[in-house]
Amino acid sequence: MIKLNGKQILFLYIVTFFLLFAFQQKFWQQSELEGYDRNITIFEVISPPNPKDFSSSDGYTFTIVTAASSNHWCQLTNWINHMNNLQLFLPKYINPRIIIYNLGLNKQHRIKLEAIKFYKKFTELRDFDFSKYPKFWDLQKNKTSRGEYGWKVGIIKEISMEFPGFLIWTDSGTLFSQKIFENLPEILKLYNGFISPESDGTMDKWTHPGVYKYFNEDGSKYINVSNCNAAALFFDTKKTQYLIDELYKCALEKECIAPWGSSIKNHRQDQAILTYLITNDHRKCKINEANLGVKTHGIDHLCKDERKIANHVEKSKDKKKEYDL
Template identity: 25%
Template sequence: MTSLLYRIVICVILFFILGLRVVYRSLSQDAGNIHGILLYSSIKSSGIASASPTEVISTIKNRSAYDEFIAAYYTKDRVLSERKRDTIQQRYPPHFHPNSNISSANSQYALPHFAELAYNDYDYPNITYPIPFSRLYSDERSHYENFSLPVPYLPSFVRTGVIQEDSFDGCDYLVVTGCSSNHLVVTINMMLSVVLTNRDASFVLVDFGLKDSDYAYLASELRFIHSIHNALNSSADVYYRRFAFSNFPEWWDISDKKIRGGYSWKVAAIYDLLLETKRIVVWSDGGNILPRNMGTELQHAYDFGAFSPASGDTIQKWVHGSSQSFLHHNKMVRRIMRGKGMCNGAFIAFDYNNENVMNNVVFPFVQCAYTRKCISPLKTSRKNHRQDQAILSVLMHSAKVEKSCIGGHDTDVLIHNDCKGVSCGLLREFVVTSINQKYRVSIPL
């Protein structure tokens, strides 16, 4: 009798477990997964106010759930309110006069006599330099392959070389992003979102290692973005440049999973564009999605010279002691505030015309990025150090840049939405739908 009861109990438990699996699979087919359904339902019931729509879409994995979400999201009132939003007033139109006081010679935190030799005398002695370090640091053309030449495998409207003044006819800031092959799809979505945030915003794509097989897809997507620009009568330009890793020391290698080259290639790309444009340069990681309006982020950059949202945890946890020692010993910071929060390296805006930020943040940041002993010391990795983000955090707090890297002054930019599969396509469609709604056009999906 006891054995029979035991078997009955076991059978009931097994049937219960099987029932749960059936329910789970059914729910997953409706909205991607349990988390997606809960998030989707809570947002729908609260008037789409409790989370970003792109966060919802990243959890939805089929067409019917996506269509239902879009129908709930795009109410008449929402469309009208989004169309009323104005972009921030242009401050740096074509041919304006930039701040003439900006120079590393005016920075008390820049390393003296930096990059005057064929090697970096502030760095480890066993580093090999494919070209003289003095040239590498000062000659932007050495950073990119065939810098000013047309790219035969991309459309003719894609510009190369130095950013031209006419690229700022309707927008006085520039967005830069970059990727290697594994992040191309999400980077395309980010570039589409640049059009959403400002139809006249020019952007630069830095190729950090695309494969030959990627260029047909990239060319097709750039043609699509160009068609949107044309439909919107946009003044925006699209620029492309391919990073010349072969001219840099081996430690810059992006494929090194331990340090990813210290993300120094990102810092170098940002700095090159600051020197070229002498305006606001916005770095946005591939995988980010820019909002319909970036006024808050840009206003912070205009007012305080820079903006980066918080990323969680502290300088004490994520800035390795060797980097802290280098910065302190070489007098590159006013003070290291170990209890302060970390900045987010995925989204950074710098204003070239702000003396405090250029002198106290950008110049030492770039010099550190070219120096492994500073940005990626030996015995550091992503497990105990945050490379570019680490140095940025120390310098931003040392320079007392307001509204950045602290909670309560966050951003509407969706950071690191590294979607996969169907959700990437749905997210792309959502961005295009948002462009149609904001600008009253009918771009084919």
């Protein structure tokens, strides 16, 4: 048996301590990447914000895009206020470009938005040109299927081509922490150009079998894969434009994004396809919302009563049209 003196024991103790510390740091980072450790936020495993990471050739450091029609007016206006309040506390070197797409705002709401934009609460209001895309995307003609959410993919594609770099898609009901904007470059570096929080359920529950048939895939491989949450998507398009391109290619084909027999009861359209694509790209959506600093549907509870009224008015209009016919 080898006998060790006091100095040797102390040396081994120090070496063991540093090895354990290094392993623990690596384990924490890997756990956060895969979402296994729910007690650690992403901000504990990344470097502090660095102003040099925010390049700005046109005065904007990254792009945030959302879209809404009049039935989400409440969410949209609350979201604009939320974003405006966040910007008040961001460092001066961070200046997001905020683009809102009009999916069917009425004239009154459009006028109000233009007034809000005048006070620099957001950057640009755009009309989404449904005529450029497949007919099944059209929200007015496909209200029940919600246009299979193809328009969302179309918007992401348009913006990614026009403003390459850091891109955030957000549903109009999603809330963000200040930290996620301050640390966006480091977060996207850690996740190699794409991140989305984990959504409820798995691909087995929310991906229609027709998707696997379309891609000539064995669906059993994806049974336990966690869904991405398409209400908050973060891209560095310089690294992951190919993912957006593949998602867009699928969204143009109804058989791909919304196979026959699928509906919102058994399929999650853009979310399902995105999860399929990132899984095949050896990525995962395993971080929960709180640890990433987002809250999807965070505004919805404020708008429940207004949404009920809007839906009632919409149904009344539809009935009147039927009567007039």
